[in-house]
């Protein structure tokens with residue numbers, strides 16, 4: 218491709234494309250009213266990317282191609298907000314809301330109007346635009362200083378990198394970043410498939426996604442931003458809050474279309490009671506209504522208390538709770554054997570869904586809440602997708618209620634359920650527990666693992682019941698005749714499943730490692746193990762020392778992997794997989810370099826290197842860093858105030874390097 222330094226005649230076209238893309242992005246993400254099909258948008262973006270790649274000098278920070286440009290950062294720098302972000306006073310009933318209104322009207326007489334806004338249950342952020350370009354985006358923090366999350370915010374499509382219209386020298390706006398409910402469900406599905414911890418509600422998901430060290434992850438989370446206030450707008454004087462929001466919309470930022478300008482408290486009251494009943498009509502979580510006095514002059518007249526403005530109040534919806542009958546407390550055995558008590562409820566409609574089971578977390582929780590079988594219980598679903606039992610209604614007890622105790626044996630396999638001293642989780646210890654087996658095979662075949670299409674829960678259950686499946690290794694010796702024996706299976710579905718099984722043999726090593734359900738090994742650890750070991754065979758041979766030397770593999774994961782690979786039964790399963798032709802090889806990370814084959818131990822602190830930097834310097838040259846000294850250790854690098862590792866190295870006669878010698882070795 219021809220490169221040109223100045224960009225030359227491509228510059229006007231790039232600017233044109235940026236404008237066009239910004240415009241369509243605004244129509245789509247802010248107005249929710251796209252003018253062009255996705256494919257057309259993609260074509261414009263493709264042209265701009267190609268143009269910028271050919272002429273790197275054309276790339277400007279506000280280009281739509283730069284939304285995911287920033288590299289991962291370890292820490293978020295503190296950033297001071299131009300104007301303080303106040304919090305609002307809360308009230309928890311409509312009576313209190315009316316009392317607030319009465320205070321306002323006593324203070325300034327009847328306000329010209331009120332503005333009511335849906336209170337998004339998200340993460341508060343502050344954006345600063347300078348000369349129309351996004352300069353910084355930060356979390357709220359303590360209201361004066363937040364954390365700089367600009368790179369992550371730039372990935373959110375409803376945040377323009379460049380404002381529309383005449384640019385102000387400084388514009389500061391605040392709003393709420395949130396995750397739409399449909400995206401929340403999708404994110405959790407993905408996490409579940411990978412065997413990772415789920416987000417308990419959309420707000421946690423938004424916060425977790427915003428604080429990702431890698432903006433790429435944030436960009437995949439489909440966050441959105443709604444602006445609800447202006448901090449500073451250099452050179453502009455608004456008469457009303459609603460006028461400010463209108464201007465914000467004109468600049469290309471998204472505001473909430475459900476906001477209303479209302480004449481009096483009666484209307485405010487009706488608005489609030491309407492939304493308390495209809496909070497699930499929108500595709501995001503709201504937890505209340507914010508009411509503000511619209512006129513800025515009247516706001517100024519009312520002023521502030523020490524904590525909050527007098528001209529605004531947040532009415533918080535009551536959490537959604539219903540009472541129902543607790544029919545039974547049962548125990549679910551997960552794939553690691555964890556026995557989790559859960560409530561079987563008389564179905565009840567709460568928080569927009571019908572709930573018939575609710576988690577009770579663990580044995581201690583049941584005791585702490587004093588929930589008994591047969592109780593009338595309060596069930597809550599406040600933001601949380603997983604409903605929970607808040608507690609019993611003791612006044613409704615008849616005396617027939619029974620206390621729950623963790624069963625001594627597994628309901629599925631009859632093995633002991635054991636709860637180790639000091640742990641909150643009880644586990645079934647049976648090696649052949651059908652419940653664990655179903656969960657593990659299901660996990661093995663799930664999308665994050667071997668991704669075997671057509672091998673769902675029902676089919677696995679049926680195959681186990683027929684005696685065709687004992688462990689994941691058996692999947693690959695299932696015959697078509699066996700599949701045809703299953704209820705609901707015909708020629709077509711059987712051959713589809715066979716095909717899916719065959720295809721899964723080519724899955725990457727990391728996915729195979731995820732699929733194996735090695736305790737504590739999630740996707741990140743699996744990727745690391747695969748890249749370092751390069752093959753399942755090599756991984757099986759690795760020592761604890763080898764494992765903890767890897768980035769991101771701590772003692773817990775290492776010990777768990779060692780235990781896993783030392784079980785005869787597991788080795789059998791792995792052999793079965795290998796014999797069936799399942800891929801056990803991966804791309805091994807390149808370890809060649811001048812320090813290849815050398816093992817280092819670091820102790821004490823170095824002047825010019827952090828621990829991570831020293832480790833990276835060694836690894837980049839092909840060496841390895843382990844955590845403890847043994848005869849196999851090549852060098853011990855000793856900095857200021859070294860620990861007992863130095864003594865051990867001396868006693869074993871291992872070469873010890875001070876910082877200068879270490880640097881010399883790196884340089885050679």
Ligand SMILES: [Zn+2]
Pocket residue numbers: 550627628629630631632645646647650651652653
């Ligand atoms: Zn069991």
